[in-house]
Amino acid sequence: MLRYSAFSRDPAGGNPAGVVLDARGLDEREMLAVAAEVGFSETAFLVPADGGFDVRFFSPRAEVSFCGHATIASAVAHAERHGAGGLRYRTAAGDVDVVTARDEDGSWRATLTSVPPVVRDLAPQDLDALLAALRWSAQDLDPALPARTAYAGAWHPVVAVRSRQRLADLEHDVAALERLAAARGWTTVDLVWRQDATTFHARNPFPAGGVVEDPATGAAAAALGGYLRAGGHVPLPARLTVLQGEDLGRPSTLHVAVPADPAAGVAVTGAAVAMP
Structure with missing residues (x-):
């Protein structure tokens, strides 16, 4: 379990999210329990699959179809460990492409492209x-x-x-x-x-x-x-x-x-x- 704050370079700002980069073996009940224990508005659970990730998002009370700040947080957490680049998230709302990059000051950012509004x-x-x-x-x-x-x-x-x-x-x-x-x-x-x-x-x-x-x-x-x-x-x-x-x-x-x-x-x- 990782904890990241998204949309800020300062851990005291932004929106905190829980991140599980490899959620293989966790079922829905266990994901909900983890999200409730973390207590943030959302936690992202990533399962590697077919060159991308199957991703589920849970608040402390329920699953949600898509969460932007947990997408940004989890993509940066992945990039810090595996390098910058493109990721494909398969979510309940549809496929979301995410690109990560590192700025000159060493901070990380991510860009998600939503499903058609x-x-x-x-x-x-x-x-x-x-x-x-x-x-x-x-x-x-x-x-x-x-x-x-x-x-x-x-x-x-x-x-x-x-x-x-x-x-x-x-x-x-x-x-x-x-x-x-x-x-x-x-x-x-x-x-x-x-x-x-x-x-x-x-x-x-x-x-x-x-x-x-x-x-x-x-x-x-x-x-x-x-x-x-x-x-x-x-x-x-x-x-x-x-x-x-x-x-x-x-x-x-x-x-x-x-x-x-x-x-x-x-x-x-x-x-x-x-x-x-």
Whole structure:
């Protein structure tokens, strides 16, 4: 069992993930038990297969279809032991290509390319229920970025607010949000504020995993890229920066590349570092 923090070069920042680089012999029950013992929002379990890896992701409470930060963390953990290069992850959401590289300062980073994103309208009654659980109002929302749901390996409602202060002031009803997310199949809720044309601040409550909030969410960042492309909210191709975790004391930086092709996956890049 390895412990890495993704989307940061500082172990005190980013989002911690558990990593098992060779999970052969572990069944689903044992993987869930390991993830619960580690206690991070997700743990990645890799099984070597056909020139790549079969990969499963577990929160302390359940399996999830895809996890971006555990993908980045596990790819860097692999690269530190076997060298930089390309990896193919076979996940429940589909195949995800990952490329690792080492920077001049010796730090490691990885880039994942998501499955093709899907974006859908958010039903008005679901938005009302979501705002009630967040203890926000419709007046808090950014009218230029209408709330929708987006998928790039996992489903997330994307809700944009008018101000950074509104995003910082998050005192949501955890139980109500958990019930709503479970009923709709949402993994996290992607709450964003647009600082400028290409910079977004994000927060991600994660009720499905039994975690109040994720400090960095690669799957949601990829979904956000798909949402922005589908809505025509950014010139394409786009390079975005997502800043997350500041309000939790674990600052994280996610770099997102959105190609113009509407059928193409979204690339998410971040550093990762071993935790003491």
